[in-house]
Structure formats: C-alpha cells, structure tokens
Amino acid sequence: MVVPASCTAEFANRTPKHTMCLQDSDQVLESGVSKKDKKIILDYHNKVRREVKPIATDLALLTWDNQIARVAQKLAKQCAMYHDDGDARIIPGYGLPVGQNVAAGSGDWSRAMLAWSSESKLYQYGKDPNDYLGDGGWKKIGHYTNMVSNRIYRVGCGFARCTNGRFYVCNYIQSQYNMRFPYTNGTKRCSQCDDSCSKGLCDCGGKLCFNKGKLDINTCTCTCTNLYKEADCSRSKAAKCWKCGGMYPQEYCKKYSNIPLECPYMCGTCPVDD
Template identity: 35%
Template sequence: AITYDPACDPQYKDISPQHTMCIVGDVGTEVVLDQAAKDAIVQKHNDLREGVNPVAGDMTKMVWDDNIAVVAAKWARQCTQGHDLERNVPSLPGIHVGQNAAYGYGSFDSAIQGWYDEVQFYVYGVGSTTGYWKDVAHYTQVVNAKSQRIGCGLADCPSGSKFYYCNYAIGQYGIKFPYLNATQSCSECPNQCDASGKLCVTCPPTSDEWTCGPNNSWPQPYCTIYSNVKYSCPYMCGICPHDCGDKMCYNGGTMNYQTCQCTCKDLYTGDTCETLDCPTGDPSYCGKEQPYGYPQSFCDMYSNVPTECPHMCGVC
C-alpha cells in the first residue's frame, strides 16, 4: 500500500499531503532518461501534433520540463497501474498537470504511438466513438493544444514490465475540442510559427537565451541565416514582440506580450492573476445530474465546470 510522509518537502506537501513526491519509498527502479531520450520524447509528440486531422490552428510546440518529469518518474517507480492523486508542481502555481500512462511497451516511442493510435476511436468535436471517453483520452492529451510542457518517467518493475508515465502542463479537461480546428496550421499564431509551419512557438516568460545579442554568440543577423536562432532568440528576432521581464500570468491567465498585461480566467484577479476571488456560492445547476445541470464528475472532464461551479469542484 502507498503511504505518505507527513514530513515531506513542504513545497509539495503544501499542494497536498498526498502529493506523489510525499510517497514513502519506491517499488521499482528508475530508468534514467538522458538528454537524447528526453529530446526524442518531445520530438515524437511534436511530430504527432503537427499531423492532426482536422488541421489545428493553435497547436503549440512542446518543450521538456524537469520539474514535471521528476514527479512522473517518482510515480513510475511505484509500479502502480493508474494515476496518482496529486502531481501539480510548485514551479507552475495554479496549473493543472495531466498524465498519460502505459505498461509493457518496449520503448517510449511505441508507448507514445500507442496513445496517439486511439485516434481510430475519435471524432473531432464529438469525442469517443465507443461511447467511453477513456478510450481516447490518451490521444486527446497528446494533441491538446494547451499542453506546452512535458516531463516523463520510466521504471523497471518487479513484474518484469516497464512503466511509462508522461505528465503534461496544462493538462486536458475535455476531449471534444483538444485544439482549435482551422483551415491552415498556425492561423492563430501567424508570426510565431515554427520551422515546420504547423506548431506555434510560445514566448518564454522572461527573455532570450544568454547567447542572443550583439555581444554574444548569436548576433541579430543570424536570425535569417540559421533556422534555430529565431527559436532560441525570439525577442531579438522579432517573433516575440516584447520582453516582459520575469512577469508570468498564473492560474491559467494569458500574457499579452505587446502590453505585458495578463488576461485572467474567471475567479482570478490581480496583476498576475494571483488572487482567487470566489463567489458566495455556486449556481443552482451545480451538483445536479444531466440534463438538469453539472454533476460533480464533470469537474475533471470539462474545463468550464470548475469555473462555473467552483465550490462543488473544490476550487473555492
């Protein structure tokens, strides 16, 4: 049985006493992922995200996140089929972290392909053709446009099977519309499209890499000479229009890089969307079964429900 250390690291315990990083001990042995393995996992996801059908206008390019990965690796070492109770990370406050799991595959490449292959049971805008949303939820997580950061873990377990886990930020809430259908890729980010012409490059929260600039390794003329430079130096090369310093938008807020202002999701206010502003109660339809309202089970299925029913869903 899984037990939790009451004296675990406060940064995780403050999120939840049942956080994965508070689990006592391990069952399996971690298979350490080197940089090549991490790059291959990210590339596999981005290759699959490029090819979605119908076309996505807002599909973002994924990047690796070590803070997410360490949690995925800890859960993989528990050799338990199913999802952990709490995997959010302190480095991304207010951000829901999703998860995909696989067992017994020979490689991460085949595990990720297995998740994607659930597309055979999926219709965009409808959901699962089997009538069971879990039959396609791995696929929709792989191609969720808002999932920009990924971290994975792998363990050898006593059963002889390998346990694969990938965690995603932002994690998915619903399966019908994992991305915005459009007639052309990158239509929602025309000036921030990657070299493939199909994935949106998100602006970093602070500034360009230290190698960018006239007195460093990559001066501005390199933007048009070398294809990789504009993605490492998006501000210098004009892909990202403004450097907003170290400002970030929390709790699902979005940054306007022209003005450095945050647009906050419902329930949150403040310059960086840091303040939770709860209503006195939920609307009457919260907690009612369909077709009369939203049952509590919808909290983890549809992204609008936690906002409309914050007390029922434990947000407030």
C-alpha cells in the same frame, strides 16, 4: 511512517497525499529519463501535433518542464500502472491543472507513445466519444486527445524499470478540457499564431501563464486574472484578501482547489508582495 526527502513542505502543505510524498517501490531496478529520451519524447509529441487531422490552427510547440517531470518520475517509481489524483500532481506556485498519460509493458518510449497516439484511429473530431465508442468512450481516445490538446504547452515524463515491468508516465501543463474539440480546426496550420508559427506549431518557447492566466499564442503574452500580475502571472497582487482566514479558513487550502489560487499567502503556494 518515514516521510521521503522528496516530500518537501511545498508539496506536503498542498496535500499530504501528493505524489512527491509517496515512498518509492522496492521493486525499482532503474529509473529516469535520459537526455536522448527527452528529445525522443518531445520530437514525437510535436510530430503528432503537427500532423493532426483535421488541421489544427492553435497547437503549441511543446517544451520540457522539469517540475512536472519530477512528479511523473515519482509516480513511475511506484511500479504500478495507475493515474494519481489531479491534486496529487499539482505543482505549487504554478496554479495550473496537470494532465497525464501512463503506460506499462512497452519496450521503449517510442512504443509507449505509439500506443497513445494510435488512439487517433478511433477518434472523431467534434463528436462525443460516448456516442461512437459507447459509455466510457473517452477512455479509448483520452491519451491521444491529451497529446493534441491546445491547452498544453509543456510536457515532463518519468520512467522506471521494475521487477514487475516497465512504467512510463507523462505529465502535461495544462490538463486537457474538451475531448470533442481538443484544438481549433481550420484550413491552415497555426493560422492563429502567424507571429509565432514554427513549422505548423505556435512557438512561444514553452511560456506559461501561471495561476489560470491566459496565453495569447500569437503574441506570446499573458492576460492575468485580477488576483495576479507580472508578465507570467506568477505573483499575487495582494498579500492578503478579506476572505482569506475569515470566510476561507486555512484548512480550506487542502480541501478546495480554488483556495490556494485565491489565498496564496495563507496557503503558502507562491511568492507575494509584502
């Protein structure tokens, strides 16, 4: 099988099943997200986040991420509506889980995103969706909670018009974690980020804390895990760890999601100090 040019070593080493290693469908007629549509996507998401009810105290202003957009675009060009596996959309070097919304058949981006955000009519903050929507209730509100998660700082999307329909994909850094409490409720918007508040959202300019670092949305600074350093937690503190290559053989890099984070040198997932 011919490997597509998009399947570079960084993706293939992560997993041979990475979305960037998929062949594009032969049904693609046109694809891509224009500069105008990028603005529509960002404005729509941030509007939904600003107007969320009950009031959110810790939602970030979203910015665009070209890396996760590349992967979203690749999935859209499969001309099929489905979610790829979480590991198949990971960005090597980011060390962060990626969330995702998909849609098909909508006439344009505004209609696709409206379908996601309209789930707010069903959503009940603080309650288990299975309790009020039945088993699998999260499927009926998960697109909306993705859009208003306090774990998300960037979005990147892809589009394809195919012979069998239109396909829309948005990927998010990071993925949502808690649908009951996607953000922190309070009495004043962005009250947890007085220093960075911008029209109801915490504006850190889309800053990310890589490799599971924690972002302080008030000061816009990162607290890194003990394995990483730099202002954005992007570099490993040590090239090698005693576990890597010993207790953790190299084949674990593709088998367990935590190993590329703990053994970036062995797994080739990010720059390290010599």
